[in-house]
Amino acid sequence: MKFLAILLGTILGIIVFLALLALVGYFYLRSKLKSLGITANSLRDLKRESDRIRQQDSTRAKSISGMTSLMLPSIREDFPEFNEQEMYAMTEEGLRKIFSALEAQDSTLVKEYPLVRDSVAKIIEDYKDSGWQEKYDDIHFHKFAIYQYQKKEGIATVTISTSVEYYYQKKNQTKVQEDYTNYKKQARYQVKFIYIYDEKKVGDAKSLAINCPNCGAPITVLGHKYCDYCGTAVKEVNLKAWELSSYQEF
């Protein structure tokens, strides 16, 4: 009995001691923060200010650096008919289709772009495996510019930069990874287009290799309308026309 009383007394003593310690610690920390000018109010203000900056940021289109005026003359030398406005429209259309394919998780929505279909299909497969869901809403394109022009080994490449905004969310069942549902995300993309001006000069055509959407067999898209293995129809890469060949956010 006596032993129990001593034990209980000791435990009570320890609890009271810890409580006092916590209280002293709290007041000490508070006075320290106060001396630094930090109060609960100022922390709230800080949070509000950072929210405001984020919001303000979301209404400002990202700037894109272009070389349009420098690049156009050399492109026109090789392609007198070249129309940059048409290219910008193709950039917008291509990205919109890619966003729809990603949102619907359906790579057939980009089947007319044989060179990006594989990479889009791969992202969709990963999303399906891990339960990710993407949503793009109220997409609006701001600006376009020609970023680069190259010509080698039978292939001419034009790179277009664009700034774009949209409501966006990426989530799975347990977590939201990116959330732009209250204000828009401002993004920038670079989209490449290729034009095969001399197919005989195209080397091993690595950049033009795709996989059959049905059986996965490698296909060289130049002049192949059907998969050699399973006979599935494949959208070939047009010769003498600009084809969307890749895209990336930057």
Ligand SMILES: [Zn+2]
């Ligand atoms: Zn096949």
